[in-house]
Amino acid sequence: MPAESQRLYERIAQKLANDISRGQYKIGQRLPSERELAQTFSVSRPTVREAIIALELDRLVEVRVGSGVYVTNTEPPGGKAGATDIGPFELLEARRSIEGEACALAATRIDDAQLAELNALLTEMRTENEKDVMLSEDADRRFHETIAAATQNSGMIAAVKMLWDARTRSPQSRSLSAKVRATGVKPRIDEHTAILKALRQRDPEGARAAMREHLTRVIDALLKATEVQELERARQQIAEQRKRYAASQ
Amino acid sequence: MPAESQRLYERIAQKLANDISRGQYKIGQRLPSERELAQTFSVSRPTVREAIIALELDRLVEVRVGSGVYVTNTEPPGGKAGATDIGPFELLEARRSIEGEACALAATRIDDAQLAELNALLTEMRTENEKDVMLSEDADRRFHETIAAATQNSGMIAAVKMLWDARTRSPQSRSLSAKVRATGVKPRIDEHTAILKALRQRDPEGARAAMREHLTRVIDALLKATEVQELERARQQIAEQRKRYAASQ
DNA sequence: TTTCATAATTGGTAAGACCAATTTCCGAAT
């Protein structure tokens, strides 16, 4: 019977997880006792225990000794947490909102060492801008992540990092940024300089504004680039049609 | 020994994980048999099995029936990717910044269905507030996540979700929120109502302000709660000292 | 040496028992 199937406890765990996400058991509610579950599923208690441990490690349930097993979540956290593919414009809009706030927070807490690092990254971007675009983009990322670090808030740091990771991961964003690069748009030195200046002055509102301004311009550049791209695509399509039309004659 | 300790299988799993990351067992190598492990750790075989299942779910090992348990990784994948433990106050500060912006974005894009859902969640929070705190907290989370969803920006959605997941995951945050619950602080209906009102009016600035106000108040409540907690701890410590002093005479 | 069947090993599961923590509930005291 067990053939090449998955293990018993995995099936039980999946059934229970389904029941939970299906609303059979709601958050805060108690599951049937291990003995009952064992009988219901016609398996032994150890197997039920193994399944419950699996659910517990997925933070779906929480066991309280002597009391029972309680539902704490309706779906596993890892479900699609880090794997979401975020579109380029969504990504930039989110960054404008989130990094704008991060920048405002950073302005009140950044220390001189971090300011110096930002300055160094700025010159790096300036010098690398010409020869190596990849290097310059890396400096760009480190610039933004240093600002996030300056907030001294691991939640903000994680959020910013997540967005940049998503950018790296997303095929759409990668190809788009390649296109933008091809159109000659490079990381904007002056905008980054404005951000650094506001941070130096410990000016939260100014820092936020500078960061939002910067990312707004990036969005605009991207829009323009995709416009060009769209035009190119349309032109090609027309040429295609023309050819077909000509061929059918 | 049984005290308030963690469960046996967790300790065994941790020992094994340590041995693995320590290089005691290298990648591809076979672990001792369940029976041997049971003997060396002086526990029963089911317990060893539970520990191995825990390692398996962390993708540290892979079990092959009839053959043995093999090491596949030297450290859990979630090492510090999404698993960062964010402190309660950091978390709330990050949420104030990020969800504030999310709320402002949502105000311009939220549709009537989502407004209705928010309203439903509000009444749910109100009615469940008295009887079941868990349910009411779940409604709270869904309220905030619905607002994030209303931004129609998967970057913002992912960021907000990440922070709430971090809260669920963090032992610190969990215990702290339990403490706060004990002091009688419940999800604030009126503050949520203010947020909903601003969203209804499609007022970005008002929505942002309402959300920030709400989370600022939560931070204040948490501060107060920890103060009380600290006071209690201090009081107990003094009583302890007094007792010892009296006893030594 | 190669091959193949048998034995030994290993994980998978079942069943039963006992312990400790928790909850429930009923009787006694107020």
Next chain:
DNA sequence: ATTCGGAAATTGGTCTTACCAATTATGAAA
């Protein structure tokens, strides 16, 4: 009638034993 305390029932935690199935090792036969 209400409240308080403790016993009993419930529940998860762990151990022990046993047997099955898959895999691997062994060794005898070709």
